Amino acid sequence: NAGVTQTPKFRVLKTxxxxxxxxxxxxxxxxxYWYRQDPGMGLRLIHYSVGEGTTAKGEVPDGYNVSRLxxxxxxxxxxSAAPSQTSVYFCASSFSSPETQYFGPGTRxxxx
Amino acid sequence: xxxxxxxxxxxxxxxxAPVELRCNYSSxxxxxxxxxxxYPNQGLQLLLKYLSGSTLVKGINGFEAEFNKSQTSFHLRKxxxxxxxxxxxxxxxxxxxxxxxxxxxxxKLNVKP
Numbered sequence: 001n002a003g004v005t006q007t008p009k010f011r012v013l014k015t016x017x018x019x020x021x022x023x024x025x026x027x028x029x030x031x032x033y034w035y036r037q038d039p040g041m042g043l044r045l046i047h048y049s050v051g052e053g054t055t056a057k058g059e060v061p062d063g064y065n066v067s068r069l070x071x072x073x074x075x076x077x078x079x080s081a082a083p084s085q086t087s088v089y090f091c092a093s094s095f096s097s098p099e100t101q102y103f104g105p106g107t108r109x110x111x112x
Numbered sequence: 113x114x115x116x117x118x119x120x121x122x123x124x125x126x127x128x129a130p131v132e133l134r135c136n137y138s139s140x141x142x143x144x145x146x147x148x149x150x151y152p153n154q155g156l157q158l159l160l161k162y163l164s165g166s167t168l169v170k171g172i173n174g175f176e177a178e179f180n181k182s183q184t185s186f187h188l189r190k191x192x193x194x195x196x197x198x199x200x201x202x203x204x205x206x207x208x209x210x211x212x213x214x215x216x217x218x219x220k221l222n223v224k225p
Contacts, residue, residue, distance in 0.1 A: 004155070031211070040121070042202055042215040043156075050211055058212060090155055098144040098163070098206035101213070103155030 002026055004104035006091050012110045013081045021076040021107050023091030031094045032074035033058075033101065034066060036087040043090065049074055050097070081111045114139050114205045118216035126224050127195055133188040133219045135177075135203030143207040145186040147177055150200045150218075159201070162186065173197070198223045 007022040023032065030051050035043040035058075045058030049068040063085060065077045074093075078085060088108050092101040119134045137143060144163050148156040160171025167179040177188045186203060203216040 033213070035215075040217055042116075042118075042217040043204075044215070045212055048211060056211065059214070092156075097211050098213070100146075100158045100161065101156075103148075103157070105155050106153075 004091055004093055004102050006089075006104040006107050008107060009105070010108045010110075012112065013078075014112055015082060017081050018077070018079050019081065019109075020078075021089055021091075021109075023074045023076070023093075023104060024072055025074075025091075025093040025102070026072060027093060027095070027102065028071070029093035029095050029102070030071075031097050031099075031101075032068065033092040033094075034064070034074065034076045035090045035092065036060065036085075037090060037106070038087050046076065046089075081109075083111045085109065086111045114143070114207050114212075114214040116203050116205050116214050116216035118203055118219050120219050121217065122220045122222065124222045124224060125193055128192050130191050131189065131193050131197075131221065133201050133203075133221065135186045135188065135216060137184050137186065137203075137205045139184065139205065139207045141207050143205050145177075145179060146204040146206075146213075147171065147175070147186070147188050148202045148204060148215075150202065152199075156202060159188070193221070193223050195223050195225060197221060 033048045034046040047066040052071040091104040094101045146161045147159040
């Protein structure tokens with residue numbers, strides 16, 4: 001039982017490049033979330049999903065897209081990376097809401 | 113929308129001393145409250161949560177928190193801290209939209225020997 005895993009752990013991008021962050025959970029959770037963590041600002045919700053095939057905007061969705069084609073996976077995409085997207089990205093999942101969220105180890109993204 | 117305020121960005125404390133980490137929230141509806149802990153280079157782990165019932169909530173590692181509706185607070189306490197409690201602590205709230213969670217900016221607890 002791996003819990004929540006995130007791929008990759010670290011990535012460096014140039015401005016304008018695109019990339020996809022993968023989150024996978026093996027707990028059969030319905031809900032999945034993507035957050036970004038910036039110093040002094042805590043975690044801010046980017047997008048979330050309440051089930052396979054569904055997605056919704058969170059607090060800071062601009063510049064990101066998501067997909068939930070399979071229940072266990074939640075993908076976060078950056079179509080054209082900007083330096084302001086330099087952050088640590090965390091994925092989380094929960095059985096329902098508002099219930100305990102289980103977090104992945106995070107992905108550090110640096111956009112030059 | 114909800115908001116969460118953690119009044120202290122850093123709290124230094126000596127080992128075996130008591131500690132209180134403060135959290136205030138804004139909400140006009142029922143809320144659900146959480147405290148998470150983050151150790152260096154790791155994801156967040158749940159310490160405790162308040163969904164309903166008793167306003168005094170006990171969590172893991174000897175932590176507890178009290179939900180005070182009149183003061184819109186959910187302060188985290190531990191009577192005697194250990195070096196291993198050194199971490200960053202986040203308060204979170206979910207309320208009007210149960211699918212959304214709002215986190216505070218975090219409090220770094222530094223336990224000194």
